Amino acid sequence: xxxxxxxxxxxxxxxxxxFYYSFMFLPAARRRAITALYAYCRxxxxxxxxxxxxGVARTKLAWWRDEVARLYAGNPQHPVARALxxxxxxxxxxxxxxxxxxxxxxxxxxxxxxxxxDTLKVYCHRVAGIVGLxxxxxxGYTDPRTLDYAADLGLAFQLTNIIRDVGEDARRNRVxxxxxxxxxxxxxxxxxxxxxxxxxxxxxxxxxxxxxRALATYDQAFTKLPAQDRKAQLPGIIMAAIxxxxxxxxxxxxxxxxTHRTSLTPLRKLWIAWRTWLKG
Numbered sequence: 001x002x003x004x005x006x007x008x009x010x011x012x013x014x015x016x017x018x019f020y021y022s023f024m025f026l027p028a029a030r031r032r033a034i035t036a037l038y039a040y041c042r043x044x045x046x047x048x049x050x051x052x053x054x055g056v057a058r059t060k061l062a063w064w065r066d067e068v069a070r071l072y073a074g075n076p077q078h079p080v081a082r083a084l085x086x087x088x089x090x091x092x093x094x095x096x097x098x099x100x101x102x103x104x105x106x107x108x109x110x111x112x113x114x115x116x117x118d119t120l121k122v123y124c125h126r127v128a129g130i131v132g133l134x135x136x137x138x139x140g141y142t143d144p145r146t147l148d149y150a151a152d153l154g155l156a157f158q159l160t161n162i163i164r165d166v167g168e169d170a171r172r173n174r175v176x177x178x179x180x181x182x183x184x185x186x187x188x189x190x191x192x193x194x195x196x197x198x199x200x201x202x203x204x205x206x207x208x209x210x211x212x213r214a215l216a217t218y219d220q221a222f223t224k225l226p227a228q229d230r231k232a233q234l235p236g237i238i239m240a241a242i243x244x245x246x247x248x249x250x251x252x253x254x255x256x257x258x259t260h261r262t263s264l265t266p267l268r269k270l271w272i273a274w275r276t277w278l279k280g
Contacts, residue, residue, distance in 0.1 A: 005032050005086075007079035008039035018264070021273040022238040026139070033087035033138045034235070039080045041101060041131060048108045057109055061102055068098045091138045100130045112174045113189055120178055121155065128158035132236070140232040145224055152221035153236050159214040160243045163207065163250060166257040170195065181206065195258060207255035211247050218244055231280060241276040242269050
């Protein structure tokens with residue numbers, strides 16, 4: 001494809017992600033930048049999700065590390081990296097930040113269990129918190145406290161993804177629920193992977209606590225957002241509105257995430273995005 005930005009746009013649109021709806025109201029230059037960043041995250045995430053051979057996945061991630069180096073050296077090859085070449089320097093996106101995302105994706109090749117929440121947070125920071133920081137730079141900010149907000153917001157997004165995808169991840173033998181919290185609920189990772197106990201009170205109560213923590217993380221993030229940067233950071237606010245609605249749907253459905261995957265329709269996401277944008 002001759003136009004790398006169109007490649008990224010197609011990648012974002014095809015994903016059906018809620019992030020896509022939060023980009024719609026950005027000015028063109030910032031929208032192109034955030035779409036390129038999103039496409040990059042999708043590319044490296046797809047390596048881990050779609051490669052059944054861990055050795056092949058590691059080889060592909062190593063290629064992407066080299067591609068990030070080529071990007072900053074001025075000779076990227078992949079359409080996504082070529083699109084990023086137009087935006088990394090104007091928006092202050094660093095090589096280390098892009099590599100940290102790959103580090104996070106690589107953790108999925110080495111770990112499929114997390115002993116406690118503190119360990120899980122390391123993973124969440126690499127795959128989402130750092131993306132929040134880069135996104136905040138693209139959206140624009142004047143107060144450095146906005147970057148603290150963005151890192152917490154990224155954590156909240158990843159916690160939401162983990163809750164939504166418990167069943168899907170379990171079928172890949174991945175359990176992102178902290179093992180010590182499972183044990184405290186009288187459950188273990190094997191029950192999650194084999195789908196047993198997913199309709200029991202212990203599991204539903206465990207997941208309700210996960211939902212509460214994710215919602216509290218959104219609240220914590222927004223306490224750190226300076227008022228003067230709120231308008232610039234509207235895309236993240238829109239995304240948060242969509243994801244908080246998703247969490248409430250999961251809770252109202254009884255937190256049956258091991259056997260059901262709750263999602264919002266595209267029309268509902270668009271409505272939430274529009275309503276949030278109008279509120280400013």
